[in-house]
Amino acid sequence: MPAPVLLPFGATPRKSDETYIRALEAAGLRVHVLRPGESPPPAFGGLVLAGGTDIEPARYGQPPHPANHPPEPARDALEADLIESAIAAGAPILAICRGMQMLAVARGGALVQHLPDVVGHSRHADAPPIDEKHRRAHTVVLAGPGRLHDLLGAGPIEVNSRHHQAVDPAQPGAGLRIVGRAEDGTVEALDWDIPNQLIAVQWHPEDIALGPPGPMRDQARALFEAFATAVREFAGA
Incomplete structure (x- = not known):
């Protein structure tokens, strides 16, 4: 059996932590949770980089926006180290929401700290009831060639949404390219040229994968299954 995938979280457990674990285990993976x-x-x-609080803006050379949530520098540091280790080892990475943002920052990229300042609305920060986090918020178009385009097609695909920050399209990070955008231009997916090493999305497939049957659930599960396949291939390399 492959070694466990690492799943770093913040110091304080959150109810959503269990959702990531369940979605990964449903794909046949063993999970090792790490905290600062x-x-x-x-x-x-x-390596799985999950959602959570905002990243410390000093990491990408900016002062904090007034709308930012309190950062957790110890988690930022832990994840930055793990990203470096995973890249060096050639290990697969699944980056979700904050996780995609952390990946970009670790690669020298920057973030849009408060999307309403740029797109003129707050629909990306949808806050559905606890039992409806799977529901549709907007669509995403995926560009090819790339891993996500191969898995899901060009779209538009329907996704959920729960964020007020996003990767800065002018500074996505070294080696990273933008392969998915929302209707308003918000960066929704990243890829790079290392085969099978990265799945990075701004939405929350862990919620959708555990939600009701339908195309959205099928697409979300396809992401976890593709990551699980990459983990097994890495173990056999």
């Missing part, structure tokens, strides 16, 4: 101050195991099969 803990050391990763000597071997790991992949």
Whole structure:
């Protein structure tokens, strides 16, 4: 069996943590949760970067926006180290919401700190009831060639949404390219040229994968299954 995938979280457990674990386990993966101050195991099969609070803006050379949520620098540092280790090892990475933003920042990119300032609305920060986090918020168009385009097609695909920040399209990070955008131009997916190493999306497929049957759930599960396949291939390399 492949080594567990690493799943770093913040210091304080959140109810949403369990959703990531359930979605990964449903794809046949073992999960090793890490919190700031803990050391990763000597071997790991992949890295999952989950959602959470805003990243410390000093990491990308900006002062904080008044609308920002309090950062957790210790989590930022842990994830930056794990990203470096995963890239060096060639391990698969699944980056979700804040996780995609953290990946971009770790690669020298920057963020749009408050999307309403740029797109003129707050629909990306949808806050549905706890049992409806899977529901549609907007659509995303995927550009090819790339891993997501191969998995899901060009779209537009329907996604959920729960964020007020996004990757800055002018500074996505070294080696990263934008392969998905919302109707308003917000960056929704990233890729790079290392085969099978990265799935990075701004929406929350973990919620959709555990939601009701339909095309959205099928697409979300396809992402987790593709990541699980990459983890198994990495283990056999």
